Amino acid sequence: MIRFKQIEERLKKEAKRLLESGAVAVVLAYEKGYDEKHPMPYAAKNVADVENIVFNEYCNYNMARYLVRYPQGTKIAIAVKAADSRAVIQLIQEEKVKREYLVLLGIPVQGMKNPKTGEVIDSKTTCGMHNPVLYDILLGDEVHGHKIVSPYDVLVQYEAMDKDARWEFWKKELDKCIRCYACRKACPMCYCDPCFIDQSKPKWADKAPQSSGNMMYHLTRFHHLAGRCIDCGECSRACPVNIPLYLFHKKVAKECEEMFNQRAGMSIEDKPVLIDFRVEDSDKILE
Amino acid sequence: MEFEPKILGIACNWCTYTGADLAGTTRLEYPPNVRVVRVMCSSRINPSFIFRAFQLGADGVLVGGCHPGDCHYNTGNLYARRRLATAKKILEFAGIEPGRLRVEWISASEGNKFAEVVEEFTTQIKNLGPQIKLKIQEP
Numbered sequence: 270m271i272r273f274k275q276i277e278e279r280l281k282k283e284a285k286r287l288l289e290s291g292a293v294a295v296v297l298a299y300e301k302g303y304d305e306k307h308p309m310p311y312a313a314k315n316v317a318d319v320e321n322i323v324f325n326e327y328c329n330y331n332m333a334r335y336l337v338r339y340p341q342g343t344k345i346a347i348a349v350k351a352a353d354s355r356a357v358i359q360l361i362q363e364e365k366v367k368r369e370y371l372v373l374l375g376i377p378v379q380g381m382k383n384p385k386t387g388e389v390i391d392s393k394t395t396c397g398m399h400n401p402v403l404y405d406i407l408l409g410d411e412v413h414g415h416k417i418v419s420p421y422d423v424l425v426q427y428e429a430m431d432k433d434a435r436w437e438f439w440k441k442e443l444d445k446c447i448r449c450y451a452c453r454k455a456c457p458m459c460y461c462d463p464c465f466i467d468q469s470k471p472k473w474a475d476k477a478p479q480s481s482g483n484m485m486y487h488l489t490r491f492h493h494l495a496g497r498c499i500d501c502g503e504c505s506r507a508c509p510v511n512i513p514l515y516l517f518h519k520k521v522a523k524e525c526e527e528m529f530n531q532r533a534g535m536s537i538e539d540k541p542v543l544i545d546f547r548v549e550d551s552d553k554i555l556e
Numbered sequence: 557m558e559f560e561p562k563i564l565g566i567a568c569n570w571c572t573y574t575g576a577d578l579a580g581t582t583r584l585e586y587p588p589n590v591r592v593v594r595v596m597c598s599s600r601i602n603p604s605f606i607f608r609a610f611q612l613g614a615d616g617v618l619v620g621g622c623h624p625g626d627c628h629y630n631t632g633n634l635y636a637r638r639r640l641a642t643a644k645k646i647l648e649f650a651g652i653e654p655g656r657l658r659v660e661w662i663s664a665s666e667g668n669k670f671a672e673v674v675e676e677f678t679t680q681i682k683n684l685g686p687q688i689k690l691k692i693q694e695p
Contacts, residue, residue, distance in 0.1 A: 427649075432648075432651045432652075432653065433651060434651075435649065435650070435651035436650065436651025436652065436689050437651070438651070439650050439651060440651075440689075465604065473604055473608065481611055481690075481692040484607075484611070484650075484690060485604070485607055485608065488607050488646060488647075488650060489603070489604045489607060492603050492604075492642060492646055495646070517646075517649065520645075520649045521642065521645065521646060521649070524642065524645040525642065528638075528641060528642075529638065542638065543638055543639055543642065544635070545638075546631065546634035546635050546637070546638055547634075548634065550624075550634065550637055552637070552661075554637070554638075554641040555637065555640060555641050555644065
């Protein structure tokens, strides 16, 4: 597609300029994988590396995942799509990265595809936004003129379910989990070291891929991401057994938005909802 | 035999635990189904405690804290309120009755309220029946 080629060219140009001038130490983007459908995350560290950068409709990894791996103060340029820019904002809110050390190369996207299914990624599995919320340089023109669909529409059928049916649904889905922790590895907001599931004192959950441990791992993870999940859908795309984790994350995000009137990753001035409070919060939320 | 629920009570040291103490010293009668664990503040409660309690066989969890604005640490229960509200929504969407988790603000002078809440909550859990969804099944 011409659009993606154009973005790739501009991405290379900007990466080259930034690395040459020494404005950044590393550019986080994508490189060619074993075939066109499977590009890989890539860190370009010098001008010669820039040639390896690619961008196509399968580049759906959230590169914000890799920001926290660099020591604080490293100057990084990062290619961000819509949800990725929200992840960066959320990381700035959580003081994991600083705005002044980042150069955000915004990419307006349209028609990204899931390499596993070949389907176009839209508001069913992600936040459905097209333009990055925050960027320094925009590569390509903003995408407009789309009908705005609420990312929570997909939840309707699950909310209408009877609670026992919903339990059966989640039990069946989460029982599939093989505990590879790909969801945790792909998630830009999962940076705890050690993760609660790796702790042995206290031992929060069984580490064997069995029903009880799976349930504990996932329920706790949903809670840890409450009000922080930026709905990029990477967890479900990374999942080798196709658990629709995005559904639960969407639901928690929706509830947080209703209770606290704040959406994750929309402004650097916000504070994550669960490390914040309002005196005027109502007790009704506990009912 | 009638179903006797096991209820985990998590009470904050400064208000609810002292309130429970008061209920005891004033010889109020209330059901013996609640096992109270003392924590220093309701914000000490990690929602994983609640999930884990359900896994280890609790039929209900009762969380007690100071009234908003009365926290011994000024703001602890205000954080706890948001945290526990989210935990409740998660339980609900997972298909577990949200009524099995109850959060009450009970001050140190409200021994009566403590007894009433325990009474009411025990009846509520009895009506809901045993919690078998999250409970780890013995092999």
